Amino acid sequence: MSLTDADAWKVFQRIRWPETDGAPVCPKCGHDRCYDVTRGATPRFRCAACRKDFSPTSGTLFAYHKLSIRDYLAAVVLFVNAVKGISALQMGRDLDVSYKAAWVLCHKMREAMASEMKGAVIGGEGKTVEVDGMYTGGHIRPENRKEDRVDRRLAANQNGKRKVVVAIRERDGRTVTAVFPSEDASVDFIKGRVAKGTVVHTDEAATWESLRTKFRVKQVNHSIAYSHDDACTNMAESFFSRMRRAEWGQHHKISDVYLNRYAAEMGFREDHRRQPNGSLFNRVVGLVTKNAPSVDFTGRWQRKAA
Ligand SMILES: [Zn+2]
Structure with missing residues (x-):
């Protein structure tokens, strides 16, 4: 929690792009020369090859984020430390964010964890x-x-x-x-x-x-x-x-x-x-960077209210 937002972005980028030690790699074409076009708190890059603009969370489970990157990383720490799981209510209180934000966040981390065994076949001869x-x-x-x-x-x-x-x-x-x-x-x-x-x-x-x-x-x-x-x-x-x-x-x-x-x-x-x-x-943040959301949770609360 003592990380500045800039440092938190560095932590996230190093896990997302380990091969360049955190330097941005275009998610569309894989080119690794990008311009920094940041305006505001969230880093933004422009691919020198295909001109696509992206942020470090583009195409990951943490895309379209509303909280600060530091809060996202803190959420992962709280989540992995909770050996019996953690309720959205408790996560919301620990992070000082709304129940709804915490609920969506917890489901994104569950999705990251689940992706590890998606379609996996286990066992075999002698097992x-x-x-x-x-x-x-x-x-x-x-x-x-x-x-x-x-x-x-x-x-x-x-x-x-x-x-x-x-x-x-x-x-x-x-x-x-x-x-x-x-x-x-x-x-x-x-x-x-x-x-x-x-x-x-x-x-x-x-x-x-x-x-x-x-x-x-x-x-x-x-x-x-x-x-x-x-x-x-x-x-x-x-x-x-x-x-x-x-x-x-x-x-x-x-x-x-x-x-x-x-x-x-x-x-x-x-x-x-x-x-x-x-x-x-590291494992959960890594899985977050390798997965795009499969379920769109935006609007879930509106639907429920309706
Ligand atoms: Zn590109």
Whole structure:
């Protein structure tokens, strides 16, 4: 927080353009000779080859920024330090920005984290992967009077918001997450994201039997033990316990619409949990510079109000 804005821009530029030690490189044509055409607080450059004007955040997740660059970098520090995630309310207070600004910012960082595992295939010959699911959301509040209450176990009395987060975690490797209406619906996804030759460990649920058409599957019966017959899903469980802590302790409720983003964030945190916060900061800012926003959050609040 003691960085001047000029120094904060230098930090951002060095991470965005490491090959030139922070000197601007044209995002359109890749030319590295640019004129400085800065007017005001945000650096602006003009490509000497194609004449395109750009700023250090052009084409990145932090484009069209409204806050100062120092606040963006501070937000990344706060975000990577929060092992169980951080709510937009707390981020807003820590940075002294509005809840809305903090909410959008947190989602941009989640998007950066998620991009690391986008489309990645894990496992392979000699590798072990653990697969498990966690149902969440769709809570129906019981009516006040007992005679008005319905059987909430029946599909007809549910609201369709109950989802399952599936985690596919390679031992000593990375975690792939995704969200489905049921564990059954996740089988094809798992087959697509785990390489042939992988040994897959799951719990006793009948759904996972269908993974046997592609993998060697070891199932552990949790009603007998957490780990037996040399099958174990503790790594997947540890991802879910972090996810639960984030849901209960930080966000209180995670909307089913954004569940996949929170799951990817928690996968990132779990996979990099032993790294120092300095390298996490560099990693997240690096991912921010390599990704353009896939979702346009501008106008979200207006739509909600409407
Ligand atoms: Zn250019």
